[in-house]
Amino acid sequence: MPNDSGSASIDIEQAEPLLSSATSYREYETAHTKSSPRNAKSLQSLEIHPSVLVHPEVYRSVEYDTMPEEVTFGRNVSWMSAYILIISRVVGSGIFATPGVIFKSVGSVGLSLLLWVVGSAIAACGLAISLELGCMLPRSGGDKVYLEFMYRRPRFLASTLVAVCAVLLGFTASNAIVFGQYTLFALHIEPTAFFQRLLAVGMLTVITVIHGCFLKTGILIQNALGWVKILVMGSMVFAGLATLIFHTAPPSNSAPTVNLLSWDEIWKDSNWRWGVVSTAIFKVNYSFSGYTNVNNVMNEVKDPVRTLKTVAPAALLTIFVFYFLLNLAYFMVMPLDEIRDSGQLIAALFFEKLFGEAVGRTVLPLLIAVSAFGNVMVATFAWARINQEIARQGFLPFSTILSSSRPFNAPLGGLIVHYIPSVLVITLPPKEDVYAFILDVEGYPTQLFSLALCIGLLMLRRTRPELRRPFMAWLPAVWVKIVLCVALLAAPFVQPPKDGKGDVGFWYGTYAVVGIGIVGFAIIYWYLWTVAVPRWRGYRLEEEVDVLADGTSVTKLVKVKLE
Numbered sequence: 103m104p105n106d107s108g109s110a111s112i113d114i115e116q117a118e119p120l121l122s123s124a125t126s127y128r129e130y131e132t133a134h135t136k137s138s139p140r141n142a143k144s145l146q147s148l149e150i151h152p153s154v155l156v157h158p159e160v161y162r163s164v165e166y167d168t169m170p171e172e173v174t175f176g177r178n179v180s181w182m183s184a185y186i187l188i189i190s191r192v193v194g195s196g197i198f199a200t201p202g203v204i205f206k207s208v209g210s211v212g213l214s215l216l217l218w219v220v221g222s223a224i225a226a227c228g229l230a231i232s233l234e235l236g237c238m239l240p241r242s243g244g245d246k247v248y249l250e251f252m253y254r255r256p257r258f259l260a261s262t263l264v265a266v267c268a269v270l271l272g273f274t275a276s277n278a279i280v281f282g283q284y285t286l287f288a289l290h291i292e293p294t295a296f297f298q299r300l301l302a303v304g305m306l307t308v309i310t311v312i313h314g315c316f317l318k319t320g321i322l323i324q325n326a327l328g329w330v331k332i333l334v335m336g337s338m339v340f341a342g343l344a345t346l347i348f349h350t351a352p353p354s355n356s357a358p359t360v361n362l363l364s365w366d367e368i369w370k371d372s373n374w375r376w377g378v379v380s381t382a383i384f385k386v387n388y389s390f391s392g393y394t395n396v397n398n399v400m401n402e403v404k405d406p407v408r409t410l411k412t413v414a415p416a417a418l419l420t421i422f423v424f425y426f427l428l429n430l431a432y433f434m435v436m437p438l439d440e441i442r443d444s445g446q447l448i449a450a451l452f453f454e455k456l457f458g459e460a461v462g463r464t465v466l467p468l469l470i471a472v473s474a475f476g477n478v479m480v481a482t483f484a485w486a487r488i489n490q491e492i493a494r495q496g497f498l499p500f501s502t503i504l505s506s507s508r509p510f511n512a513p514l515g516g517l518i519v520h521y522i523p524s525v526l527v528i529t530l531p532p533k534e535d536v537y538a539f540i541l542d543v544e545g546y547p548t549q550l551f552s553l554a555l556c557i558g559l560l561m562l563r564r565t566r567p568e569l570r571r572p573f574m575a576w577l578p579a580v581w582v583k584i585v586l587c588v589a590l591l592a593a594p595f596v597q598p599p600k601d602g603k604g605d606v607g608f609w610y611g612t613y614a615v616v617g618i619g620i621v622g623f624a625i626i627y628w629y630l631w632t633v634a635v636p637r638w639r640g641y642r643l644e645e646e647v648d649v650l651a652d653g654t655s656v657t658k659l660v661k662v663k664l665e
Contacts, residue, residue, distance in 0.1 A: 170240045173401045174653045175511045178321060181409050184396045186328030187480050188417035193331050194277040194477025196389030197425055198284075198470045201432055202441050202448035204382045211433050212368035217379070218429055221386030222422040225393055227583040228552065229418055230575035231559060232394040236410050237572040242401035243491035244394055244484075245551055250495075252558030258632045258643070259625070265497040266624035267547055268488055271617075273524040274481040276388075278302035281474040287450050288467040302528045305475060309482050310521045314514035324483065327476030334469045335424045338449070341456050342431020380593030384545040389425065391548070392477075393418050398484040407572050482520060489516035496645070496659040505656045546591070546617035553587035556580050640664050 179187065205214045235248045246264045253260040282298035282305075291297065313320045373379075393414060400406045432441060432448060435455055444451050453466040490513040493504035504515030559580060562569065594614035636642055641661040649655050 170406055171242070171401050173242070174507050175317060175402075177402050177404045177406075178318060179396075179399060179403045181404070181413055183321060183325055184403055184409055184413045185417050186325045187395050187399070187483070188393055188414060189420065190324055190328040190331060190476045190480040191392030191395040191484065192390060192417070192421050193335065193424070194280070194392075194474055194481075196385070197335075197428055198449035198473065199280050199447075200385045200389055201429055202444035204385055205438075206442045207378050207382050208373050210369050210372040211438070212365075213372045213374070213379075215368075215426070215429055217382055217386050218425055221383065221390050222418075222425070224383075224387060224583070224586055225390040225418060225422075227575075227579040227586075229393050229414055230579045231556060231583060232397055233411060233414060233573045234559060234571060234575045235555065236394075236397040236400065237407045238569055240400045240406045240410075241491075242399055242487045244398040244488060245555065246488060246491055248555055248558065249551070252562060253554070256628075259628050261492075261495055261497055262628035262631070263621065263624045265492045265495075266627060267551070267620060268485075268492055269498075269519060270523060270620055271543070271547055272485050272488065272520060273527045274306070274478050274485065274520065275302070275524050275527040277474045277477045277481070278306055278524070278528055281305055281471050281478065283447065284450060284467045284471040284474065287447060288464050288471065290463065299528050303525055305478060306482075306521060306524055306528075309475075309479050310517045313479070313483055313486060314512055314517045315510045317510070317512040320479065320483065324476055324479040327472060327479065330469065331473045331476055332420075332424075334466070334473055335428060337466075338431055338452065339424065339427040342427070342434045345431075345434050345456070376589075376596055377593055380590050383590065387548075388545055390418075390421070391545075392481070393421075395480060395484050399487050401487070411573055482517065485520040486513045486516035489513070489519040493519070494654065494656045496657045501658070502648075502650065502656060505654055506650050507652050507654060511652075543613045543616055546594075546614050547621060549587045549590050550617070550621060553584060553591070556584045556587065636661075 201214065204217060205211070208214055208217065232244075236244075239247050239251055241247045246261075246268070249260040249264055279298060279302050282301035283293055285301055286293040286297055309320075312323065396403060396410055396414060400410070403409050432452055435452055436444075436448075440451060440455075441448060449470055450463065450467040453461060454463050457466070489498070490505060492498055493501040493515060495501075498504055498519065500515075504519060506515065507513060559575070591614075632643055641663050643659050644662045646658045646660045647655060648658060
């Protein structure tokens, strides 16, 4: 029947049986247009978005997460954009800031390099799992979609855990802080806490405005910054290899004090205590985190399943090669004592050692600041989509407003939800411990979710073998990931550092307590909100589906009185 504008619409009862046998919207569209030539024209003339052609109550069902969904503003992410989306998300400040901190913790060159290899292997195992889940459930939201599909009972628990942790831990703060540090370092300004935080907050504000008001411009900017990042890493690797091959000594200070060809020397002073090693692995994992970034924006990726299967492994391989060679470059160019004392400025000191103060303290540190800017851009891009999906599920206040893509045809509401906790995390912790603590706090709850995803994947293989899986993770990789998750979760309570502080000025296990506390708070909140209070007030929560004016389908949680 025609809609208000005279455009043809498709009968809901006719659409549902066609959809039930389709594995993607493309297959549905093909089946529907074949069933009636008139329907081919009606598909193009509909004012509502294609994702709500079917009855919204059906389409918002968890079971339909196995079908691709397109956002109201279309698919704007190509293969190359997806490649840069991963590169820029993974390569932020980690490789430019954490090698010095990791070396100081573990004590030796050999153990430092080994941890970067182990980190890449862990990332590869995690990538295999995310590929299986992303190809099987090709929807924006990433872990949110997967956990909700796996753990449907107790009702609303998985959604509440994801929502609370996304809001409280879904901040982009560490790279914003590094941006402030390197910018001030390059401009020869005293890096006070105030100026670092001012620059970090200013950068977040600019990025939020760009992504919230100028969607396609933001994608172009982050693509350009991604290629700048690759250029910076390539120049650093070339400089380090030139020092080794041509035996060119650094222009200032002494030559490196370690012989990378001496087995005994590279393992000297290794600290194998599991508490120390596990904390270092958290930092390495942080440097690899983000390889699932495309999973978070699948609704905007062109040919999502095929793109994900090829782009993610290509990006991760590129990153591993650069990371390992960059660590070698640091040890080839800088004395160990300087690396140990470099803190988060190891890359800036590396440039200064090679090119002198003019270039080392100005040009290349600015490029690293640009790299951190690009990382925050793509992280913000993805977190906004996750927050929007949480709002669409009805788990955020003002969810109707936050779910909409109006007025700029972009997820402005999700961006605002990401902006607020990021600013708070940047401005509240003490300066001297902020970077290390943020890395650890972000890493611990992530391991809890990773463990739940691994177990859930094995459960789905057993209970839902009929689900279409364009990619299947190697089973040993899943078990390796499970063992590592358990080990890292237990690490803060096993073999603590001798002084009890680790790499922060307070008790080293604080990050684990904070992470567990947040998860515990989410469980208590879920019980009170969905069980205790409804039972006391005599109602139950039900899901009601609606379609917003911009075509976005949303779920509202309504109170239904018990009879």
